[in-house]
Amino acid sequence: METDIDGGAVTLVAELAGIAVFAASGASAAVGKRLDLFGVVVIGALCALGxxxxxxVLIDAKPLALTDWRYPLVAVVASLVVFRFHPALSRIRPTMLVLDAAGLALFTVIGTLKGLDYGFAVYAACIVGVLSGIGGGILRDMLVQEIPAVLKEDFYAMAAVVGSIIVAVGARWESQIGHWTLMLTAIATIFVVRLVAIRYRWEAPKPNF
Incomplete structure (x- = not known):
């Protein structure tokens, strides 16, 4: 059985990893729009921290980005790394999609766990997790003048919903299955579902014109 300290360390590492990949996703989108260094860092950081x-805000806690220097630092550093070592322009979008899927998975899982830690009901914790996962991507797309993926790709939010349910249900047996196992299972599920949906272009029905 894992201790609370171990769980806190796992959450911190996962959250910083999520910030890094979402910052890279936002920075990649900004590079694709040919923004300057400042624009790349701003969009990367806002995408990562949003x-x-x-x-x-939903769980009535102080935003960690304003109370822990490690969060904005990781976001800025990841954005600078993408700006300096970004791949050829033709490869930016595929890379951004993979990074976005990873960020979606990490933030959804962490958000759901935090909702449960704050005593939210299962359905409310899932809502917190999903909004946490899709929030950064929505902000990124709006800043680079794209239609948010969640509004045009059904399996963006759906992947987050599936993962949040796994976390909320699995949390009842966390002491048996382990904190890492629960997190990694949910993260992998969201990530794989999202990438498979992209690969095979899964989407909900759209109006006929």
């Missing part, structure tokens, strides 16, 4: 800030 979902977590929304989550913290």
């Amino acid at each position: 979902g977590g800030a929304l989550r913290d």
Whole structure:
């Protein structure tokens, strides 16, 4: 059985990893729009920190980006790395999609766990997790003048919903299955569902014109 300290360390590592990949996703989108260094860093940081800030507002907690220097630092560093070492322009979109799927998975799982930690009902914790996962992507797409993926790709939010349910239900047996196992299972599920949906272009019915 894992201790609370172990669980806290796992959550911290996962959250910083989520910030890094979402910052890279936002920075990649900004590079694709040919923004300058400042624009790349701003969009990368806002994309990375936006979902977590929304989550913290929902659970009535102080945004960690304003109370822990590691969060904005990781976001800025990841954005700078993408700016300096970004791949050829033709490869930016595929890379951004993979990074976005990873960020979606990490933030959804962390948000759901935090909702449960704050005593939210299962359905409410899932809502917090999903909004935490999709918040950064929505902000990124709006800033680069794209239609948010969640509004045009049904399996963006659906992947987050599936993962949040796994976390909320599995949390009842966390002491038996382990904190890492629960997190990694949910993260992998969201990530794989999202990438498979992209690969095979899964989508909900759209109006005929």
